[in-house]
Amino acid sequence: MTFEKMIETMAPEVYRSLRRAVELGKWPNGERLSQEQRETSLRAVIAYEHRHQVAEQERVGFIDRTRPDGRQHGSDPLQPETLKILTDD
Template structure:
């Protein structure tokens, strides 16, 4: 079975279990994930989210950039932002 086929056939329960394992760094039985297991599991979680169209705000690594007033902080984080320096004088 290829990686892509595995992702397509992955159930939501398996996805949630892998996601939780990556977040905690350990399997449900308490055993720690090796670095390789963590990387592979994270890759599978990201691929699942992309393949199954998981909402952006529910994806691993999502950062909410909404201010309390509803506006967005840094709409495009790759674009430069203007910095204003205010002086006391």
């Protein structure tokens, strides 16, 4: 089975279990994930979220930048910034 096929057919319970394992760094039985297991599991979680169109605010790694008044904290890192060059003329 290919990685893509595995993601396509993955049950939501398996996704939640993998996500929890990545978050805690250990399997449900308490055994620690190796670095390779953690990386592979994280890759599977991200691919699952993309494939199954999980809402952005529910995805692993999401940071809520909304203030209580609805404005955003900081600037959007994906938007270009305008630089202002000051000279001593």
